[in-house]
Amino acid sequence: MPLLRLLPRRAWAALLSQLLRPPCASCAGAVRCQSQVAEAVLTSQLKARQEKPNFIIKIPKGTRDLSPQHMVVREKILDLVISCFKRHGAKVMDTPAFELKEILTEKYGEDSGLMYDLKDQGGELLSLRYDLTVPFARYLAMNKVKKMKRYHVGKVWRRESPTIVQGRYREFCQCDFDIAGQFDPMIPDAECLKIMCEILSGLQLGDFLIKVNDRRIVDGVFAACGVPESKFRAICSSIDKLDKMAWKDVRHEMVAKKGLAPEVADRIGDYVQCHGGVSLVEQMFQDPRLSQNKQALEGLGDLKLLFEYLTLFGIAEKISFDLSLARGLDYYTGVIYEAVLLQTPTQAGEEPLNVGSVAAGGRYDGLVGMFDPKGHKVPCVGLSIGVERIFYIVEQRMKTKGEKVRTTETQVFVATPQKNFLQERLKLITELWDAGIKAEMLYKNNPKLLTQLHYCESTGIPLVVIIGEQELKEGVIKIRSVASREEVAIKRENLVAEIQKRLSES
């Protein structure tokens, strides 16, 4: 009876006192009749409303409103990300916010419990999407699309305990770019890394590094160290925590919680501290244990080719082959990668930031096949830009620097120094709007001139056009620059042209 939860304490007391009345005459007296209960609930509800209780307006846990200040920053960042995706020939698409629950289950490994399910309201069992990758794979399989380069920007939802300080929420935006199709090895994979570099450089977030590994190498290391195959994904999920947890804690989780033999864990420990460039790839080819593993050798061969292409793209020095990179999601099958910011330049008064990964992705050649009735595979590789973390970093920097952004784009304000000039202002602003000029005025019959000019200064509107008795008589309009406070009178018929000229110059 969720209704009752909404009642404040006093209303509860009233409800209880109603329920403690003597039983009604029409029923046997052993149990309280339905009508009495219903009446009591209704009375309490009405009472609660009249009392105007301390009704606290909230938004759901782990979510937030995005104010205009937030949105302006986000839109600038998203514009840069999207223009990079378009530069690489991607199309845009969208999928519903929710999917049939069975589409999403068993795709995310240990994280599956964090899905938001919809209530069964007499129809299908639905869940809010958890990422944009599984819906993309479902789309490809459902429409029998064998080849596609697309980007997708949209919200996803995860019921994680939110650590809001770090900019993590239960509702957040993802920006994904993926290439589906059967192509020659490592060419699309290298392009994904190139895109990550272009975006992170373009956003000027400071120095960054992209860690690269391959699921076949991860599994090869596990096999070489003696991890039973049934524990591969669980151990992978533990290794994935190495960017947030110390090795000894990860080791403890693997041994104590996941039942791995201590000596196996220690062997893994030797590998996961290795990172380097293409020379580490060569070195691993010689590794006595790893070189026995067919899968690992395939992964190493692909990484070698990948580094060749990354050199041609001019980004090899940004990439580090890192054996500690595992990636938590179940669906990866080949190359995996994750970009981290190396260090935020700590300026005076700026808080040090620890934001971890800002972009990640990898190859998932089996996911589409899971949705195809005949298991037909469509190989895919893609990346996701961690825009929420990037929004957070940029906002923090602006706060530190005291930077402000305009939240409107208004170019011209229509003002009057006299009373009873509403009609003239309305005619004037119509001319501007109809010419495509962004214009505002105050919604007052007789605003004070000072109030009008103050509004322009506080909202950053650069130009004011002023109409009063004198201007009307002379057939002119005054144009005032808010910054310089200079005013010039121009013929009314030249107004739009003059304003367009000024706006194009600025």
Added chain:
Amino acid sequence: MPLLRLLPRRAWAALLSQLLRPPCASCAGAVRCQSQVAEAVLTSQLKARQEKPNFIIKIPKGTRDLSPQHMVVREKILDLVISCFKRHGAKVMDTPAFELKEILTEKYGEDSGLMYDLKDQGGELLSLRYDLTVPFARYLAMNKVKKMKRYHVGKVWRRESPTIVQGRYREFCQCDFDIAGQFDPMIPDAECLKIMCEILSGLQLGDFLIKVNDRRIVDGVFAACGVPESKFRAICSSIDKLDKMAWKDVRHEMVAKKGLAPEVADRIGDYVQCHGGVSLVEQMFQDPRLSQNKQALEGLGDLKLLFEYLTLFGIAEKISFDLSLARGLDYYTGVIYEAVLLQTPTQAGEEPLNVGSVAAGGRYDGLVGMFDPKGHKVPCVGLSIGVERIFYIVEQRMKTKGEKVRTTETQVFVATPQKNFLQERLKLITELWDAGIKAEMLYKNNPKLLTQLHYCESTGIPLVVIIGEQELKEGVIKIRSVASREEVAIKRENLVAEIQKRLSES
């Protein structure tokens, strides 16, 4: 046990046969033990997977994927709508996809049952947002914002039985513009109508008309006709159906289902057929019954003022005072409006369209107060553009005309006529990307030239740059125009500049 629903029929049979085994020895035998049931479920699941059943991939009822073709059309339309909102000085904001259920209840009248609730997963009771207006009002009250002009573009969800042919879905996009704050009467209201006109003209959807009425006039008519006050909202909801149902059916609903006296219904019938310009407003001032009603007179007074402003905005001829307009939602308190397309020019082969309302809105002065603990009111007026219907109309027209849109923006394709030129292509495309040029190439080591040129033609890429043995030797690159098939060789170092020149000319 939702798990069981996912099992196909054959797996069900297997599960049942397992359950019909003799009871296990360790339990009393009266009831089946938990472990046996769990084992049976697991076995059936595994069986189901191995059998690769006719697993049908679907998306939730009433939803759809938006392909790149859809998205390109939508983005063009949304750009036009948003640039109009910005022209009028609006800021942008966003709210979470779901709200606490109690925020949304009792705001929408008869439609409340159509909300999507989230499953109670041990936290708050949540529902997906049903429109963008209630979240906006909640935002204003929660943040004690007294004044704001904002737009909001986002998805909303309603569990209506979808009539997909007409472009109605359970998940759809809304585009809202609202002005909150205490201002002089009818100035923001008139601007909302101006915005609707600008957008509908800009989209070139054909001739349109905006019906205007006022909730106080609607209620005044009801009072004057003898509707009991307790039935006002229910009767209002019936009147709202007049654009889809004949008067006699609406009358039947009011009398038979909502218990209205037939003579009262007939009196309403006399009013709801009235529509006209400002002269009808004057006429209604003289109406013997209506002129006795204080609320109705206030509404008529405001409409008179509204028409004055609409004339100054140059849009009065687009507006019709229409007493049949009621608007279904509970929260309106003053002026209400709804834009309808008058007629789609029926061209040869074009199917006649009946799309109804394409934009609507009104004044809601009480909604914010419902969220404020002290009931402080923030008057609001706003509009919502029916973008889904507009998308549908534009897509239908394009289909009829055989118009196609490019779904990518790629400007240059990097091709080679020779084998073993992947490395050179990768170097060349890097130069283009790094110069901000939108470029693609095939992800093949040795693609055929014809395949490469065909890709450009089919995707609409205007320019090809070609590198082969000869070009490499001479230090040149060939630029080919896909349309004219003309080719010129230019020095490699001039490539980016030459391409930028060509792109700026086209």
